[in-house]
Each structure stands twice: as structure tokens, then as C-alpha cells.
Amino acid sequence: MISVADALLFLVPALYAAAAAVSILLFVRPESGARRLARPLLFAAVVAHGVEIALRAAVARRCPLGTLAETTGLTAFALAGTYTVLSLRSGRRPTGVLIVPLSCALVLAYVLTRREAGAVNPALASPWFSLHAASAVLAVAALAVSFVHGVFYLLLYREIKAHRFGLLFRRLPPLAVLSRMTNIAAVSGFSFLTVTLAAGTAWGLRSGHAGAMLRDPMFLLSAGAWLLYAAGLAVRYLAGFRGRYTVLLSVFAFSLLILSMTAVFLLFPALHVYR
Numbered sequence: 001m002i003s004v005a006d007a008l009l010f011l012v013p014a015l016y017a018a019a020a021a022v023s024i025l026l027f028v029r030p031e032s033g034a035r036r037l038a039r040p041l042l043f044a045a046v047v048a049h050g051v052e053i054a055l056r057a058a059v060a061r062r063c064p065l066g067t068l069a070e071t072t073g074l075t076a077f078a079l080a081g082t083y084t085v086l087s088l089r090s091g092r093r094p095t096g097v098l099i100v101p102l103s104c105a106l107v108l109a110y111v112l113t114r115r116e117a118g119a120v121n122p123a124l125a126s127p128w129f130s131l132h133a134a135s136a137v138l139a140v141a142a143l144a145v146s147f148v149h150g151v152f153y154l155l156l157y158r159e160i161k162a163h164r165f166g167l168l169f170r171r172l173p174p175l176a177v178l179s180r181m182t183n184i185a186a187v188s189g190f191s192f193l194t195v196t197l198a199a200g201t202a203w204g205l206r207s208g209h210a211g212a213m214l215r216d217p218m219f220l221l222s223a224g225a226w227l228l229y230a231a232g233l234a235v236r237y238l239a240g241f242r243g244r245y246t247v248l249l250s251v252f253a254f255s256l257l258i259l260s261m262t263a264v265f266l267l268f269p270a271l272h273v274y275r
Contacts, residue, residue, distance in 0.1 A: 038096075129199075228253035
């Protein structure tokens with residue numbers, strides 16, 4: 001007999017695919033009648049996906065981040081969930097043309113590569129590890145959403161400055177809205193990144209891996225990214241700078257973080273693994 005979680009494995013990708021198709025259609029044809037379906041479809045996909053993740057976690061009795069497939073699925077959920085909340089501020093010009101299809105692709109990858117829960121690494125049962133890993137995924141997702149909206153801002157800014165009022169000008173929200181969306185996502189990502197570092201440090205101290213963590217490039221890169229985002233938010237809120245410069249810093253910080261982490265994974269795949 002098919003369980004609720006198994007049934008959701010068919011429903012969730014279908015909802016994401018429909019939401020992705022609508023988001024692309026709205027970018028190509030913004031006056032399409034499908035506009036009224038965009039947010040309900042994405043909301044339904046996120047809710048169904050959240051239920052599926054919760055059911056899997058309850059069965060496995062651990063944070064659903066024990067495999068690459070589980071991490072991929074949770075990343076898709078975090079991306080779509082962050083954008084769903086943020087899209088409430090985009091007005092009548094949605095900006096999910098990149099984020100929603102990416103979430104759909106990640107969900108499909110999760111469904112095609114997932115396996116039933118096997119033996120549990122004792123580290124995964126730690127509440128501190130669960131909080132650390134989950135908040136790390138949420139941080140990357142929120143910062144990725146901030147990055148995408150920052151890039152949209154910079155492209156639109158360049159188009160307006162050059163007095164070219166083409167496709168981006170007609171499809172994207174105003175610069176002020178994009179700047180606000182970039183900042184809100186960056187603040188959310190920064191908050192989750194703070195929790196990631198704090199929970200990871202607590203887990204390292206409790207498990208006896210504190211020394212290894214201080215030598216771990218991944219931990220150091222995350223701390224460096226935290227400092228960059230802290231500087232950007234301080235410039236915005238304390239110094240009063242707004243607009244292009246804070247957006248540039250956000251885009252630069254995320255780009256540096258992803259490139260550095262990719263390099264670490266490729267060159268030192270055994271690092272950031274504690275037993």
C-alpha cells in the first residue's frame with residue numbers, strides 16, 4: 001500500500017513543474033491569465049514538500065540531511081520557501097523565473113536519486129548537528145535568493161542607466177523593490193548563517209571536534225562570509241548607504257562563498273567530515 005510520503009513523491013514534482021512553467025510563462029507573457037495561478041501553485045508545492053520532508057524525518061528519526069539526495073531535496077524546499085515569502089513584496093511582477101525552475105530541477109534530482117533511510121550516523125542524531133546542518137541549507141538558500149535578486153537589480157540598473165527600456169525593464173519590479181528583496185533575503189540568510197556557526201561550534205565542543213573545526217576551511221569560509229554580510233548590513237543600516245553598493249557587496253559575498261566552497265569540495269573532499 002502506498003504511504004502518504006510515497007504519494008507526495010509524485011505530487012510534489014508535479015506541483016513544482018506546474019509552478020515553474022507558470023513562472024516562465026509570466027516572464028515571457030506578463031499579462032497571461034496564468035498569473036492568478038502562480039502563487040497558489042508555488043505555495044501548494046512548498047506545503048506538500050514540507051509535509052513530505054517532515055514525514056521522512058519522522059520515520060528516520062533524524063534531520064533529513066543524511067545523504068546528498070536528502071540535502072538536495074531540502075535545498076529545493078528552502079529555495080522555494082524563501083522565494084514564496086519574498087514574492088509577497090514583488091508586486092505584480094514576479095521574479096521567480098530562475099528560482100522556481102531551479103527548485104523544480106532539484107526536486108526532480110531528489111526524487112530520482114533518493115533511497116530509503118539506512119543506518120544512521122550517530123552524529124546525525126545530535127540536535128546540535130541537526131540545527132547546524134538545517135540552518136546551513138536555509139542560509140545558502142536565502143543568500144542564493146538574495147544573489148538572484150541582486151543580479152536582477154544590477155542588470156536593470158545598467159539598462160536604465162544606458163536608457164534602454166527593454167525586456168528587463170518591462171518584466172522586473174522597480175529598482176527599489178529589487179533592492180528591498182535583496183536585502184530581506186540577505187538578512188534572513190545572515191541570520192541562518194549565524195545559527196549555523198553557533199550550532200556548529202556547540203556541536204564541535206560537545207563532540208570533541210572543536211580543534212578540527214577551527215582548522216576546517218569550510219568553517220573558516222563560512223565565518224568569512226558571515227563577516228562580509230555583517231559588514232554589508234552594517235553599511236546599510238548604520239552608515240545609511242542604500243542601492244547599488246550594498247547589492248554589489250551581497251552579490252560579491254555570495255559568489256566568493258560558493259566559489260570557495262566548490263574549490264574546497266573539489267580539492268579536499270575529505271574535509272568537513274567528522275567521525
